[in-house]
Amino acid sequence: MHMFSAEHRLLGGYAFVAEGIPVAAGAAFQSKYRREVLGDPNADQVTACFFGDGAANNGQFFETLNMAALWKLPIIFVVENNKWAIGMAHDRATSDPEIYKKASVFNMVGVEVDGMDVLAVHSVAQEAVARARAGEGPTLIEALTYRFRGHSLADPDELRSKAEKDFWFSRDPIKKLAAYLIEQNLVDEAELKAIDNKIQALIDDAVKFAESSPEPDPSELYRFIFAEDE
Numbered sequence: 001m002h003m004f005s006a007e008h009r010l011l012g013g014y015a016f017v018a019e020g021i022p023v024a025a026g027a028a029f030q031s032k033y034r035r036e037v038l039g040d041p042n043a044d045q046v047t048a049c050f051f052g053d054g055a056a057n058n059g060q061f062f063e064t065l066n067m068a069a070l071w072k073l074p075i076i077f078v079v080e081n082n083k084w085a086i087g088m089a090h091d092r093a094t095s096d097p098e099i100y101k102k103a104s105v106f107n108m109v110g111v112e113v114d115g116m117d118v119l120a121v122h123s124v125a126q127e128a129v130a131r132a133r134a135g136e137g138p139t140l141i142e143a144l145t146y147r148f149r150g151h152s153l154a155d156p157d158e159l160r161s162k163a164e165k166d167f168w169f170s171r172d173p174i175k176k177l178a179a180y181l182i183e184q185n186l187v188d189e190a191e192l193k194a195i196d197n198k199i200q201a202l203i204d205d206a207v208k209f210a211e212s213s214p215e216p217d218p219s220e221l222y223r224f225i226f227a228e229d230e
C-alpha cells in the first residue's frame with residue numbers, strides 16, 4: 001500500500017480509505033491546466049485512480065466525482081469491487097451495491113466490467129482513456145473481482161465462506177489469460193514460466209534487500225513530510 005514512485009508516476013497508496021481519490025483529481029487537473037491554460041501539447045496524460053468498494057461509501061468519493069465531472073477532468077476512477085471491505089460485506093454496507101450507477105447522478109459515464117477478464121478490462125479502459133483525451137471527462141469503471149487472501153496480515157479472513165472463495169478462485173484472471181494466450185498460440189508454457197521466474201527473482205531480491213537493510217534511526221521520523229532542499 002505505501003508505495004510511491006516518481007519514475008513510474010505512481011502517486012502512492014494511502015492509509016486512509018478514499019484519501020487518494022481527491023489527490024488523483026489534482027493530478028488530472030494539472031494535465032488539463034497544462035494543456036488548456038499553458039498550451040502544452042504534450043500534456044495528454046490521463047490519471048487512473050484505483051480504490052476499493054470500501055472507499056465508494058466515503059464522502060471524498062462523491063465530492064471528487066462531482067468536481068471531476070464538472071471540470072471534465074481526464075481521469076478514470078477504477079473501483080475494484082471485491083465484495084468485501086476487510087470483513088464488511090459490500091451488500092450490507094451500501095444502499096445500492098452497483099457502484100458504477102453512482103456515476104449517473106454526476107452526469108458521468110459509469111461502466112461495469114468483469115474484473116476477472118483482463119481483456120475486457122483492457123477494452124473498457126481504452127474507451128475511457130479515449131474519452132478523457134477527447135475532453136469528454138471522467139469515467140467510473142466498476143471491476144467486479146475478488147481478493148484471494150484476507151485484507152492484510154491483521155485480517156484472519158474468517159467471514160468469507162469457502163463456497164464463495166472457491167467460486168472466485170476458479171476464475172483466477174491470470175490463469176484465464178495464460179490459458180487464452182496458449183490457446184491462441186501467442187505464447188508457450190516455457191515463455192510463461194520464464195516470466196513467472198523473472199517476477200519471483202525480483203520479489204526475492206526485494207525481500208532480501210528489505211530484510212538486510214538497517215532499521216531507520218528515530219531521527220528519520222519526520223523526514224519526507226515536506227520537500228527538502230537538495
Ligand SMILES: Cc1ncc(C[n+]2csc(CCOP(=O)(O)OP(=O)(O)O)c2C)c(N)n1
Pocket residue numbers: 015016017018051052053054055082084085086087147151
Ligand atoms: C477513513 C478510514 N476508515 C477506516 C479505515 C480502516 N480500514 C482500513 S481498510 C478498510 C476497508 C477497505 O475496504 P476496501 O477498499 O474494499 O479494501 P479490501 O478489504 O477489499 O482490501 C477499512 C475500513 C481506514 N483505513 N480509513
Ligand SMILES: [Mg+2]
Pocket residue numbers: 052053054080081082083084085086
Ligand atoms: Mg474491497
